[in-house]
Amino acid sequence: MGSDIFEFSINGLKIIIIFMMMVQIVPLLVWVERRGSAYIQNRFGPNRVGPLGLTQLLADAVKFLTKEEFVPQGSYKFFFYLAPVVALIPAALAFGAIPLSIPIQVEAFTMMGRNWGPYTFPFQSFELGLGVVFVLGASSLAAYALLLAGYGSNNKYSLFGALRASAQTISYELSMGLSIVGVLLVYNTFNFTEMVAQQSGPLAFKFLGNDLLISWLPNWGIFYQPLGAILLFAAFFAETNRLPFDLPEAEGELVAGYHTEYGGFKMNMFYIGEYGHMLVASALMTTFFFGGYTLYPWLTPESLNQALSSFSPTQASLITAFSLHLVFLVKVLFFLWIFIHVRWTLPRFRYDQLMDLGWKTMLPWSLVNAIVTAVIIVLMRSHWS
Amino acid sequence: MQNIEAIGIGQNHYLILSAIIFSIGIMGVLFRKNIIMMLMSLELMLNAINLTFIAFGYFNGNLNGQIMVFFVMTLAAAEAAIGLAIAVMIYRKFNEVNIRYFEQMKG
């Protein structure tokens, strides 16, 4: 965490701020969803509470917090209370491992009569060498929240919804993992920071012994793994239980599925978990395929450092980090908008269609993607004399 | 006083821990009557074995321990799948998962 009190406190503050970032994006997303869906459906959304209806969510939060706390009779109280917490934790853990910008370098300075040495603060909650493995592991723990909620509710509709939801989750984890294998083959590393660093240059690859360079395109992963990107995006829809894969929460079929018996703030925590998973999915899509926090020709760490060479190193590093963070946020918001747009455009899959799609279509295509990627990498990177 | 910081966590600590967990697993297999509980105790034993392999690998500077854990984990997942499939079939036919009912091979 840090060698002295300054680094320790900054790192602790950073963890709290990143967690609050995940929690606070939920009101914004719900507002975008309600207004955006309203415009898609040719009606107005909430527009009375504040300017453009922006404080509607604040009113909703107050409503949730002041509702009655109840537990269904005959339910397992411990599981009932535990499920919303378990829904929130994997999303927060996974979001902490993804880098949101370049590390901030702080030069040595003196304050209060003591020399504080040069520091480097990575722009993420914790930095892991095996970031991808950690994020996959944290996402696969999200299935327990559904099971605990369904079982602890003493309600057969909840139980069926929970069983369906967890079966769907573990089925689509396979396609997710295999698509990520394709990405790992291309980048040759598990570390997110190195992946983004490899994407901050012009599009350059070896092909049959020749070096090709296209200088006006950035080296994004989408050009290397188009099929993998599509499969991963579809698998993320299933992992986060969003439409068109949201039969577990369907209102018509299952009386709201595994969170039927929840009301008040506990229900809100489920939604924070779902939007948190959406946020992690969007962040992963940008990091793997769309360059992360860099944008090659104009906004890479090197070009920004050059442009800001007149400032002191600490200030230059801070300005670079925050502007690259803005780039990252724009890309993540684009993917979140696609999530919301798809929800209100496509109809829902039936459960057997969902499972057929997961096992009979996406899994074989993910396998083909991994094999073809491996073959092409061997062809492209081997030495041709 | 000797260099107390040098007394770290040695190989024996991990081995004794995994021996204790392994024997708790054996207790589970011997004492429980439910098929699923016996399968879960078996998983506990396999976890203890994985811990032993990795501890040996670490303290002897050898990566073969981690390779063995790969294979043990794969086999444990496969065996859990088949065990659960069999348990589901037994429950479907007899509506009972208590192994005391199946102890005598009859009929």
Place this chain on the structure above:
Amino acid sequence: MSTFIISNLWFYVLALSLIFFAFKVVTSANPIHSALHLVLTMMGVAGLFFHLNAQFIAGVQVIVYAGAVMVLFVMVLMLFDLKHEFNAFAKGLVSGFLKLMSVALVVGYLVGVFLESGESKGVKASLTTSGDQTSTQLQVTRDLAQLLYTKYVLVFEVLGVLLLVVAIGAVAISRIQGGTHAKH
């Protein structure tokens, strides 16, 4: 003495909680409580793996074991809908006593073997530089992959075939005649 305890506190906390959870796995009356304690045990074991310079194996343990195999166990337990087993343990005093004594014998044997065998290996010399830096985590994974695909490639392929056989076998054991779309 205090530095000894504080610098190794993480191990004792993790080890004692692991033993507690494992004990609760075996002695819980409700099978779902046992399954959830088993998930906690597996996460604890993954934590120990992380400190033993096996970070990739720790990640794989969480993904495969705690995230897929145990979800399967919990799903099957919820399908069965078992009530609390009031008589969760085997009846019979003599057979119970014999089983307990045999387990105690096994524990004593194992612990005795470890304590009597040769010199005890202490802390590795490179403990301070291993496992915490991001580059060593990747290097261990690369070495692991190198070993897996050159020296153990036959075992790897055989395991692939075995998993295929297991998948087909599990479907064959538990299928309903005519498939799931059949009319009964």
